[in-house]
Amino acid sequence: MTNQPVHSPQFFLTAPSPCPYLDGQFERKVFTHLVGEKAAELNDLLTQGGFRRSQNIAYRPACETCRACISVRILAGEFKPNRSMKRIIARNDDLVAQEFPAEPSSEQYSLFRGYLDARHQEGGMSDMTVLDYAMMVEDTHVPTRVIEYRIGADGLDGDDSERGKLIAVALSDLMGDGLSMVYSFFDPDYSDRSLGTYMILDHIVRAQDRGLPHVYLGYWVAGSSKMDYKTRFLPQEHLMSGGWERYEG
Incomplete structure (x- = not known):
């Protein structure tokens, strides 16, 4: 079993759900928590990598059959x-x-x-x-x-x-x-x-x-x-x- 440092973010994957933008598609998201003294630094890094913030969560699409979402x-x-x-x-x-x-x-x-x-x-x-x-x-x-x-x-x-x-x-x-x-x-x-x-x-x-x-x-x-x-x-x-x-x- 590998021990992660406390400051290393852990990432999780949501279950599939209907896509709100494209009919017939299903979305999944990978997400992590933005908390603690390093939250701002982590948010910068993740946003530059295509994540979005919602409250204290940073997420990005991880859909299995679609790559339509593009960070702008x-x-x-x-x-x-x-x-x-x-x-x-x-x-x-x-x-x-x-x-x-x-x-x-x-x-x-x-x-x-x-x-x-x-x-x-x-x-x-x-x-x-x-x-x-x-x-x-x-x-x-x-x-x-x-x-x-x-x-x-x-x-x-x-x-x-x-x-x-x-x-x-x-x-x-x-x-x-x-x-x-x-x-x-x-x-x-x-x-x-x-x-x-x-x-x-x-x-x-x-x-x-x-x-x-x-x-x-x-x-x-x-x-x-x-x-x-x-x-x-x-x-x-x-x-x-x-x-x-x-x-x-």
């Missing part, structure tokens, strides 16, 4: 918004964004609940309670931020009316080489603002301002229309069998 990261330093993206930036120039520690609020959950009810009624997160949401935000052992986007804000330190209406939220990890977007959601009544795209564009600027080279977007799934938007942010890199490879569409 934007090359923030080289990114230039196209004409359509510039229009989205202009459309949202009245928004005020503020970055906070990973702490949930009832206001965030109300927005989150409305987003799920409008966009993901049959998804795996559809029955999340306020306690589930709180765990999603604060159960982290790595540097994590909540970014709130408000409209009609008169100030950032006043009450809710002065701070403006909350219409979008992003949960993101701060890594040594970039920002990793863990989850984002928005008010579906403002769908004409393309807030999902806007939050990614805002993260690119935040990475640039910090001198960080990457924005990690998670997985692009070839053949899934839900994921097509991720390949619009060019140039970017895809994690292939030989490592990260440049992708320009």
Whole structure:
């Protein structure tokens, strides 16, 4: 029997379950726990190797018959918004964004609940309670931020009316080489603002301002229309069998 050092992560494999992106496929995931004083260092290493974080778990696909999930990261330093993206930036120039520690609020959950009810009624997160949401935000052992986007804000330190209406939220990890977007959601009544795209564009600027080279977007799934938007942010890199490879569409 081999004894592993306490600081060495142990990896586990989930049982097969129906794939949420491709009909007829079954997904499996390999995962490990992100806890302790080395959690941030391990999260950086695993994210660079194609893992994603959910609470204190890092996971990546380990499907038996499919390799459609491809890790994507934007090359923030080289990114230039196209004409359509510039229009989205202009459309949202009245928004005020503020970055906070990973702490949930009832206001965030109300927005989150409305987003799920409008966009993901049959998804795996559809029955999340306020306690589930709180765990999603604060159960982290790595540097994590909540970014709130408000409209009609008169100030950032006043009450809710002065701070403006909350219409979008992003949960993101701060890594040594970039920002990793863990989850984002928005008010579906403002769908004409393309807030999902806007939050990614805002993260690119935040990475640039910090001198960080990457924005990690998670997985692009070839053949899934839900994921097509991720390949619009060019140039970017895809994690292939030989490592990260440049992708320009």
